Amino acid sequence: MTKALERREKLRADLILAAERMIATRGLAGLKTRDLAREIGCANGAVYNLVADVDELVLRVGSRTLLRLDQALSAAVRAGNPSPQETLVRIAIAYCDFAAENLELWRAMFEHRMEPDKDVPDWSVDDQMQLFRHIYAPLAALFPKRGTEELGITARSLFSAVHGMVALGLEQRLVAVPLPALRKEIAILVRAMIDGLMARAAQGPRENS
Amino acid sequence: MTKALERREKLRADLILAAERMIATRGLAGLKTRDLAREIGCANGAVYNLVADVDELVLRVGSRTLLRLDQALSAAVRAGNPSPQETLVRIAIAYCDFAAENLELWRAMFEHRMEPDKDVPDWSVDDQMQLFRHIYAPLAALFPKRGTEELGITARSLFSAVHGMVALGLEQRLVAVPLPALRKEIAILVRAMIDGLMARAAQGPRENS
DNA sequence: CAGCAACCTTGAACATCGTTCAATAATTAT
DNA sequence: ATAATTATTGAACGATGTTCAAGGTTGCTG
Numbered sequence: 001m002t003k004a005l006e007r008r009e010k011l012r013a014d015l016i017l018a019a020e021r022m023i024a025t026r027g028l029a030g031l032k033t034r035d036l037a038r039e040i041g042c043a044n045g046a047v048y049n050l051v052a053d054v055d056e057l058v059l060r061v062g063s064r065t066l067l068r069l070d071q072a073l074s075a076a077v078r079a080g081n082p083s084p085q086e087t088l089v090r091i092a093i094a095y096c097d098f099a100a101e102n103l104e105l106w107r108a109m110f111e112h113r114m115e116p117d118k119d120v121p122d123w124s125v126d127d128q129m130q131l132f133r134h135i136y137a138p139l140a141a142l143f144p145k146r147g148t149e150e151l152g153i154t155a156r157s158l159f160s161a162v163h164g165m166v167a168l169g170l171e172q173r174l175v176a177v178p179l180p181a182l183r184k185e186i187a188i189l190v191r192a193m194i195d196g197l198m199a200r201a202a203q204g205p206r207e208n209s
Numbered sequence: 210m211t212k213a214l215e216r217r218e219k220l221r222a223d224l225i226l227a228a229e230r231m232i233a234t235r236g237l238a239g240l241k242t243r244d245l246a247r248e249i250g251c252a253n254g255a256v257y258n259l260v261a262d263v264d265e266l267v268l269r270v271g272s273r274t275l276l277r278l279d280q281a282l283s284a285a286v287r288a289g290n291p292s293p294q295e296t297l298v299r300i301a302i303a304y305c306d307f308a309a310e311n312l313e314l315w316r317a318m319f320e321h322r323m324e325p326d327k328d329v330p331d332w333s334v335d336d337q338m339q340l341f342r343h344i345y346a347p348l349a350a351l352f353p354k355r356g357t358e359e360l361g362i363t364a365r366s367l368f369s370a371v372h373g374m375v376a377l378g379l380e381q382r383l384v385a386v387p388l389p390a391l392r393k394e395i396a397i398l399v400r401a402m403i404d405g406l407m408a409r410a411a412q413g414p415r416e417n418s
Numbered sequence: 419c420a421g422c423a424a425c426c427t428t429g430a431a432c433a434t435c436g437t438t439c440a441a442t443a444a445t446t447a448t
Numbered sequence: 449a450t451a452a453t454t455a456t457t458g459a460a461c462g463a464t465g466t467t468c469a470a471g472g473t474t475g476c477t478g
Contacts, residue, residue: 008455029322033436043457048437111320113238157374157394161402164373165366185366188406193370195408196401217426242465252428257466 012050014040020061020105028058028108055114059124062109065102066127072098073134084138085194091134092162092190093183099166100179110167135159142194143201158193162186221259223249229270229314237267237317264323268333271318274311275336281307282343293347294403300343301371301399302392308375309388319376344368351403352410367402371395 018039022031033054037044051057076094077087099106114120135155143151169182177185227248231240242263246253260266285303286296308315323329344364352360378391386394 027322032434034434044436045438045458046456049455054436111322113236113320153390153394156377157398160374160377161370161398162373163377164371165369167376168365168369168372181362185362188409189366189370189402192403192405192409193398193401194405196403196405197397199404199408200397200401241463243463253465254429254467255427258426263465 008050011040011042011046015047015050016057016060016064019057020064023058023061023108024102024104027104028111031058053115055112055118056121058108058112059121061105062112063124063127065105065109066131068102069095069098069106070130070134073131077134077137084141085191087138088135088158088194089187089190091138092186095162096166096169096179096183096186099170103170132156132159142198145201154197158190161193162190165189217259220249220251220255224256224259225266225269225273228266229273232267232270232317233311233313236313237320240267262324264321264327265330267317267321268330270314271321272333272336274314274318275340277311278304278307278315279339279343282340286343286346293350294400296347297344297367297403298396298399300347301395304371305375305378305388305392305395308379312379341365341368351407354410363406367399370402371399374398 015036018036019031022035022039031054033047034044037047051060072094073091076090079090081087082090132152132155135158136151139151139155139158140146143154146154165182165186169177169185224245227245228240231244231248240263242256243253246256260269281303282300285299288299290296291299341361341364344367345360348360348364348367349355352363355363374391374395378386378394
């Protein structure tokens with residue numbers, strides 16, 4: 001009993017690693033079950049003993065990517081201990097760099113759509129939520145008056161904005177933006193967003209202008 | 210000769226409209242050539258007399274969507290004539306509303322990937338570039354000192370940031386953000402970005418902080 | 419109007435997917 | 449050792465985008 005299960009788990013790990021390599025080199029669209037089976041040395045049908053379907057496989061790879069991203073962001077926060085503002089800038093740049101260095105794996109996380117009427121399992125959404133905590137701490141230092149919920153919303157807004165810049169910036173579709181230029185633009189806009197948010201917070205809620 | 214060509218063009222228009230309806234109701238992944246052929250009343254193979262492949266079809270639908278988006282943004286700019294800041298906020302909100310009301314068509318533009326080694330035709334990239342002009346004008350009013358190239362970069366950064374907020378905000382994947390809340394968040398962040406950019410422009414280039 | 423060439427349309431066929439499943443092999447329990 | 453359970457296989461299924469030879473239409477010409 002134990003022998004069979006061990007082998008199974010080993011194969012499962014191999015499968016996920018092979019899928020990761022395949023996505024990294026050929027993109028999400030280049031992930032093929034038959035190629036995976038050949039790579040890990042089993043029949044194509046056997047893939048479905050290790051994993052329910054390709055959706056799960058992609059999610060498992062995404063989980064690993066998310067973990068590495070988390071580590072990259074942690075490292076960015078740890079380096080030096082500058083102001084909360086600059087910490088947020090560093091996180092944004094680190095996000096940009098990670099996306100550039102892991103382009104296809106990073107894209108796969110956002111390109112992938114579950115097959116109709118089946119939704120993302122809990123363990124996968126939990127993974128994603130973890131990311132915001134890096135942004136949350138510096139933000140809390142900058143806006144001590146705000147409650148946890150409000151901070152959470154601001155954190156998601158900031159993340160989304162930076163994500164958008166990275167996503168469209170790394171797209172080949174439009175004129176390719178050179179990476180250094182993109183990093184600079186991100187730094188400028190993150191500083192601007194924080195400055196702007198703090199200025200408005202300082203003078204309190206009021207009419208538009 | 211003319212009769213045949215007329216029919217062809219009519220069918221072609223029907224095809225694109227049918228594809229548009231199909232993407233709108235079933236998403237990009239729900240676009241099937243056989244269903245399209247049945248809908249416009251021709252053999253499945255005939256689709257390839259009207260269009261080179263599905264890539265072109267999706268791009269043609271995208272072109273129409275982009276045109277309607279352009280009109281929506283134009284209308285947002287035209288309504289009243291507030292400050293350039295508030296014009297930019299209106300554009301961002303209009304972008305958000307358009308995406309929400311045309312969710313699948315809007316998503317299709319960004320989800321679609323050309324098949325390998327074939328790249329987006331010129332007429333399609335031109336369509337996309339047109340969008341920035343809405344952002345460009347108010348920005349130019351706010352930053353008279355900046356050159357056209359610098360303004361173009363800032364415009365793209367702003368657009369990308371708002372796009373990110375809309376894209377992740379409308380995603381069901383994470384906790385669904387109610388639309389009014391999303392609109393409010395976008396308005397807040399756009400104002401903050403502009404405030405922050407202007408503040409830094411006013412005191413001129415300098416060290417970080 | 420008849421004949422002919424150019425073009426169009428058709429739908430069957432092909433290649434490639436993800437996925438399933440009955441048959442076979444391997445492993446475990448008795 | 450033998451039976452029972454479980455795992456693995458690879459052929460087959462159903463979709464799907466795309467192609468193409470066969471047959472049908474159209475429009476020009478004598």
